[in-house]
Structures are given as structure tokens and as C-alpha cells.
Amino acid sequence: MGINAHFELGLGGFSLDAGFSAPGRGVTALFGRSGSGKSTLLRCIAGLERAPVGRLEVNGEVWQESGRGRFLPTHRRPIGYVFQEPGLFPHLSVQRNLEFGWKRIDRSRRRVAMDQAVELLGLGRLLGRAPGGLSGGERQRVAIARALLSSPELLLMDEPLAALDLASKAEILPYLERLHGELAIPVLYVSHAPDEVARLADHVVLLQEGRVIHQGGLNEALTRLDLPLARDPEAAAVVEVRVAEHDERYQLTYLDFPGGRFTISRRALTPGQRLRLRIHAQDVSVTLNRPGETSILNVFPARLREMAELNGSKLLLRLEVGDAILLARITRKSADHLGLRPGQPLFAQTKALALLN
Template sequence: MSLLVDIGHGFGGFTLEAAFEAPEGVTALFGRSGAGKTTLVNAVAGLLRPERGRIDLDGEVLFDSAAGVCLKPHRRRIGYVFQEGRLFPHLTVAGNLAYPARVTGRKADAAETARVVEMLGIGALLERRPGALSGGEKQRVAVGRALLSAPRMLLMDEPLAALDAERKAEILPYLERLRDEMRLPILYVSHALDEVARLATTVVLLAEGRVVRAGPAEALFADPDLAPRFGLREAGALLTGEVVAHHPDGLSELRVSGGTLLLPRVQAAEGQRLRVRIEAQDVILSRHRPEGLSALNILPAVVVALKQGEGPGVIAQLRAGEDVILARLTRRSAEALDLAPGRSCHAIVKSVAVARGDIGRV
């Protein structure tokens, strides 16, 4: 199942022109505030009628300006999770979860309700009212209510923006499980790069109402030309590895295609595949394998490309095994190392430089 979008809309001096495909998994709409992300999801939901274009969900036309088709929101069967959750305060959690079946006249599916409750870890909350829930708990219930409306896809508009770091860390594993188990297209709006890197299978990069690039998350994060779009201080590539051991000193060992990585202890079983974001600013380069360093992660690599910015900085794109790594360094350092495409080097990453929030399930 996939979503196809090709629309244009103008209002208040702003023009949106966007075309992209959202397959199964999480398609993240990423960009600065005002890029057009919420406008896009509202058009998909049917809350905004674009001036032109077409929206197609798994072969069914939701909107076609040329043919005069514009399905009402309730006929699109799309679940929408807002930033604030928007639970009914007078209903318990169980009542909020039962609401979609009640309003449509459907008989609630007890087995499906139990599956969603278990997946989101909200079984202990069923008798509580929203006022007694934390922000993360409210968002999990809101996700559950959306899923129990039998949607063909989910829209999530900055669902973690109102949460502090601790609550975000609490809910992200549930969103990963949702992505992996529900097999729905999920359109996920965010301007938080760590969320996008952890959850997205596809990224649509937006700027000033236009799609700059769209494609697999790994490809976009590894493109040095896009580093300024993601933010030079946060830009970094995604590596996929398998947990091979948990060591007594509190480090977990991952096998990646170019070698091994030692990271702060991760809550994952041996054999679990994980995605790790390594920020370009945390990678040091050496032409030869260094000795006597405190850094534990040293990966042999080959320079693929060098991207020079307007200032003194350079982004080096490296290949380590089958993975791509980005390194941010000064032009002076690049010249001193005589870096050039095809040149061998070693990428050095401190274990403590990789934050827990940058490690997620594949």
C-alpha cells in the first residue's frame, strides 16, 4: 500500500508545490517551520482542498482537481494523530479507544483492541482519564485510538513536539514497533532530526513549499550536498548493524559492514538489527590507523566525495564496507591529509559521542 501525492496550493503569499510517494513504513516530512509540512498532511487528510493536483491512496483517488473528486475526510479512512493528542477528557482511556467504533456504528474488535493495547503498552491505563496521564501516555493513547479507526494510513503531525526528552525517549520504541508491525503508510511530520533519523524509512525534504529531495532515509542522510538542509551541526549518516555482544563494562558491540562499533549499552537482544546515526561532527579522520587513542571505534574507509561549504568547513563522504559515513572537518585539515576521492583513510568515532536517542530498531 502506498500514497501518491502531486498537489499545488497557494495562500497568504505562500505557494506549495509538492510531489512524492509514501510507501509502507514511515515517510517523514522534514523541513523548517513554514516549509509546508502541515499543509501537506491536512491536504491528505481532506482538511484542506488544494487548488490543483491529485492524491491517490493504494489506487483509490482521494482528490483529483481535474476530475472534480474530493472525498470527505471520514470517507478517506485515514487516522490522524495531532501534536496535542486531543483525547476526550470526559472519557476513560478505554472509552477513548472505543470511540471510533461507537461513532461509526461498527462492533468493536476485541482481539484488535487487545493487540493495539499490548503493542502500545497502555493496558494499565485503561481506567484512567486523560487528566491523569503523562504527555507520552496521552500520545500513545491517541495513536491507539487512531489505529482502532481501521485506517488505511496514519498521519502524525509533530506528535512528540510537546514532549520533553524523557517522554520522547519513552514513546519512540512504541512508534518503532508501530512502524514495523502495522504495515501501514505513515506520514510523519517533524523538524526534529533525531526523530526522523530513528523512525523514517523514507524522507521527503521540504523547503519553502517545494520538495528538495525524496527517497530512502539512508540515501538522503548520507548525501553531503544535503547536509546544510539537515543542519551542519546535526548532519550525519545512518549505519545498520547487528548486536553481537553486551560487555561487562557497559558497552554493546555492533557488527557493521565495515567492522565493529562499541556503543553505550543498548536495550536490544543479541542478533537484533539496529540503525545508528553518527553525526558528521563526531567523526575524526586519519590517513593511517592511529595508535594510542582513547576512541574505540576505528573503521577503515575510502573517500567518496568532498563537499566544500562557503566557510572553512568541508563534508567528507566516506564508504566503510557497504555503509556511508559523513565527516565534518576544516578545509585546512582536508588539505593536510591530502584527502581526495579514492583515498584510503580511517574514520574514528568516540563511543560516548553516539547518543542513545540516535540508536533505534531497524
């Protein structure tokens, strides 16, 4: 069960020829620069653009197959669609906005209950208010809840945070993570922001000039040296960790992963809780021998798997640390001084860690 899509479409001077497969659960990010075809591909999936050549299958049901003349119109596709702008009805309260689609779904087909959507998006205190009195983040949370209450089999999100300021983005991201963790509805999430992809996605489809250049798991997309995300100035790897314990004496928290144990400042986390760490390539350095007297707490045995040139002075390293992959950005001079070569055992040390959730 999953999503299988392929569309070919010409729009003026732009050509889309993109196909991908995605899991039937979790968040799949459609990622690329502006103009790469992300939103056009999403509109094809929604049926808002009718591609002359196209096929779409969602969890075993064919919604579109141009070779057989099958095209399920948008209003018959069981989708929820969240745009950059919430598009709420200004004359209706939050409660009435939520009820608009929910009441039109037969009881037997309702997959999300009203109280579940309200609780997931934290809307309890907003139900009686008008959209005009809400912040941008609050309006977008209402729009997401309204989309969920249409009981979709597929949730489409087209850069839902693009119109929000940093504070509103920080407010809404934890709610999106809850959707990711608690609902079985697959999500296609369009974004050009690497930090959103790192925080939310399980699977990534990379687009460039209307073509899919890669699809696969999150960390592979982030760390493959031949892909654009690894070469971005903000390049980073994501590591799944489990909260191990707290050190009350030194006010530290320990996070376990297959390559060892990370140490971070004390956080209000529950032992056993699973989290994501984002580790920027610029914050990782390497050494041939385990450091002795050092203030850096996060040092791990590693193996250098690949090297790639970034420019005349910098190299990018792909490091294997247990089952995890890290990136390191170092100078060419440092690489020559250490005599680095693929396959070499090293020690990786990281100065900074970003807790994503």
C-alpha cells in the same frame, strides 16, 4: 503499492506545489523548517484543504483527482490523524476514548484489535483513568491508539511530539518505533526535528518553501552534501547494525554492519537484534593510515566520496564504509595537511555513537 501525491495550492502569500511518492509500508517523514509546507501538505492528504490542483492515490485507490472532479471528503478517507494536541474527550475514560472510533468501524473492516492497540501503546494500566490525570506523553499515546483503532489505511501524524517535554518525548519514542516495526499501516510523519526523523523514518520527503527538494531513503537524505540535513550543526548518519555478541570481561557489546564491527559499552541487547546507530559528523575523524597505539576502538577502512565547504574554516566529508555512509566535519587546515581528494582511501574513526533504539 504506495502513496502518490501532488498538490498545488495558494494560501495568502504562501504557495504549495509539492509532489512525492512513498512506500506503502513504513514511516515516511515530511521534513522541513517551520513554514516549509509540511502541515499544509498533510492537510491536503487528509482532505482538510481542497487544493485546486491535486491528485492522491493510496495503495492503488484514487482519493482525489482534480482533473476528473474526484474528491473523497475527509470523513470518507480511511485515515487516522494525530495532531500535536491529543484532543481526547475529557469526560470519557481512556477506555471509552479508545472505543469511540473503534465501535463505529464495522467488524469486517477492523484492522487493529483493541487489545493489540492497548498492548502496542502500553495503555493497560491507564484504561480506567480520565485524560486529565495523564501526563502529556500518556495522553498522546492514547491519541495514537485511538487513531489506530479507526482502522486506517494511512496514519497521518502532524508533529505529535512537538508539545512534549524531553522526558515525555523519550517515553513515547519507543512506542512509535513499535508501531513502525509491527504494523503494516503506512505512516506520514511531519517533523522538523532531525533526531526524530533519524530514529523513526525509512523514507524522507524534504520540503522547502512549499516545494519538494528531495525524496528518498533515510540515510541518503541525511548524508547528501547538497541537502540541508547534512549541513545542520547536528548532522549525522544512521547505520543499521546487528547485535553480534557481548564481551563480559570488558563489559562491551559488539555490533556488526557491512563495513565492520562497532564496539559500544555493554547494553542489555539480544544477539541478532537489529538496531540503528546515529553517528554525528562532529564525532568522526579521518586518517591516511590505520592508527597504531590509540584508545579509539571504532576504526574502519573508508573511501572519501565527496567533499563540500561548510564555511571558510570547515569542510564536510562523505565517507563510504563498506555499504554504509558516514559524514565527517573537519577543518580546512586538516584537509590540506592530509591532501584529501575524492576517491582517496582513508580510515574513519568515531569517538561517540548514539544507540537510537
